[in-house]
Amino acid sequence: MKVILKIVFLFFCGSIIAQTNLSLRVNAGGPQLTHNGDVFLADQYSVSGSGWTTTNGQSLDALYVTERWGDQTLSYEIPVDNGTYDVILHFAELWYHGGEIGSRVFDVSMENQLVLDNYDINADIGPLTAVEKAFVVSVTDGFLSIYFSSLPADGGANNPKVSAIEVLGTNNTDTQSPTTPTLSSATNTDTTVDLSWSGATDNIAVTGYKIYKDGALEATLGNVSTYQVTGLTASTAYNFTATALDAAGNESVTSNIVSVTTDSSGGSSGGSTVWSESSGNISYSAGNVGIGTSTIPSAYKLAVNGKIITEELKVQLQSAWPDYVFAKNYDLPSLEEIQKHIDEKGHLPNMPSAKEVEENGIEVGEMNRLLLEKIEELTIYIIAMKKEIIELKNKR
Known part of the structure; x- marks a missing residue:
C-alpha cells in the first residue's frame, strides 16, 4: 500500500520536488499564506485526515487557526530527495480550548522512528497557544513519512492533529543563533536550585538549552523550560547561566547571571530571595506559586490544595466573549x-x-x-x- 501511495504522489506532483536545499512549508488544513515572512503552501501531501478551521483563534496567527486532524491516525507522505532534513511541526490546541489536559494525546513518528511520545499540547503549552517541535530526519526512500497516532494501543486519546509542517534541507546553511533566554531561579534548598527560563526564539526553531554552573557546563537539555540543579553544597554561592540551541548547532549568547546561595544544611529557601515589596504590596515574578502543594500543573501560575474564601471573584478572559x-x-x-x-x-x-x-x-x-x-x-x-x-x- 505504501508503494502505491507513493506512485500516486509522483503522478500528481510530476516530479520529486524536494532537494537538499529545500524550504517546503505547508499550512495543514488551510490555504496558502505568509507567516513570519515565509510562504506556507495550501495543505497538500496528506494521505488521511480532514481540514478544520476554528472560530476561537482570535489570539492566534492565521497559520494556527486551521489544522488537519485524523480519526485516531493521520499521515503525510512528502516527496523529497534522499538526505537529512530539519522538520518542524507546528501545533496549537483549538478544540479543547478550556485547557483540558489528557483530552488529546498522540504519538508522532517520522520515517518509522518515534519522535513525540504521548504528546499533549495542553499539558505542554496550554490552549490557544502556538508551539513548534523541531527534529532532524534522514530519508532513504524518496518520501518523508510523517505518521500521527492517538490509538489506545499507543497510549493516545481522541484525535491527532497538526497546524503546519516545515521541511528544510540541511544544505540551507543556518548560521543564525537563537536569541538569548532569560534565566531565573524559583526556589533552592541546601543541595538544589530550581531554574527556569523564557524568551528564546530562533529563525527556524529552538531545539534545546545548555545550563552552566560557575562557567562550566552543567547539563544539555531538550526543548524544556525548567531544570533542577542537584548535588550542591550547603551555604555555598553559585552563578548560573543558560544558552539556547537550534538544530544546526548554533548557540545563543549567554543569558543573564543568576546568583544563588544555597541554604545551610537542613534549611529551606527564604522568601526574601524571590519576593519583593513595594508600597505595601508584595509580588513574585520568578515562577509559579503553590499553597498547600508543591505540584503546580503546567500553564498555571497558582495552585491551592484547599478551599478559598473571597467576597468577590473577577475573571477577565483573554478569549472572545x-x-x-x-x-x-x-x-x-x-x-x-x-x-x-x-x-x-x-x-x-x-x-x-x-x-x-x-x-x-x-x-x-x-x-x-x-x-x-x-x-x-x-x-x-x-x-x-x-x-x-x-x-x-x-x-x-
Whole structure:
C-alpha cells in the first residue's frame, strides 16, 4: 500500500520536488499564506485526515487557526530527495480550548522512528497557544513519512492533529543563533536550585538549552523550560547561566547571571530571595506559586490544595466573549448535527464531558463563556422555531 501511495504522489506532483536545499512549508488544513515572512503552501501531501478551521483563534496567527486532524491516525507522505532534513511541526490546541489536559494525546513518528511520545499540547503549552517541535530526519526512500497516532494501543486519546509542517534541507546553511533566554531561579534548598527560563526564539526553531554552573557546563537539555540543579553544597554561592540551541548547532549568547546561595544544611529557601515589596504590596515574578502543594500543573501560575474564601471573584478572559455567536459568519451547527454529536459523544459540542470534568475540573471563566455560547445558540434556535410556528399558523 505504501508503494502505491507513493506512485500516486509522483503522478500528481510530476516530479520529486524536494532537494537538499529545500524550504517546503505547508499550512495543514488551510490555504496558502505568509507567516513570519515565509510562504506556507495550501495543505497538500496528506494521505488521511480532514481540514478544520476554528472560530476561537482570535489570539492566534492565521497559520494556527486551521489544522488537519485524523480519526485516531493521520499521515503525510512528502516527496523529497534522499538526505537529512530539519522538520518542524507546528501545533496549537483549538478544540479543547478550556485547557483540558489528557483530552488529546498522540504519538508522532517520522520515517518509522518515534519522535513525540504521548504528546499533549495542553499539558505542554496550554490552549490557544502556538508551539513548534523541531527534529532532524534522514530519508532513504524518496518520501518523508510523517505518521500521527492517538490509538489506545499507543497510549493516545481522541484525535491527532497538526497546524503546519516545515521541511528544510540541511544544505540551507543556518548560521543564525537563537536569541538569548532569560534565566531565573524559583526556589533552592541546601543541595538544589530550581531554574527556569523564557524568551528564546530562533529563525527556524529552538531545539534545546545548555545550563552552566560557575562557567562550566552543567547539563544539555531538550526543548524544556525548567531544570533542577542537584548535588550542591550547603551555604555555598553559585552563578548560573543558560544558552539556547537550534538544530544546526548554533548557540545563543549567554543569558543573564543568576546568583544563588544555597541554604545551610537542613534549611529551606527564604522568601526574601524571590519576593519583593513595594508600597505595601508584595509580588513574585520568578515562577509559579503553590499553597498547600508543591505540584503546580503546567500553564498555571497558582495552585491551592484547599478551599478559598473571597467576597468577590473577577475573571477577565483573554478569549472572545460569545457575542460572536450572533455574527453573520458564525458557523451555527444544525440541530441534526448536535443530535449526532450527542449520540456519539454523550455531551454537547465544544463542552467538556463528565469524565473530563471529573479528571481535570473546570475553569470558571472559560466555563461561563461556554455556557453563554450555548445560551446564545439556543436563543437563535428558539427565534427560528418561533418563525416556523408563525408561518405554520398563517398557512391555516
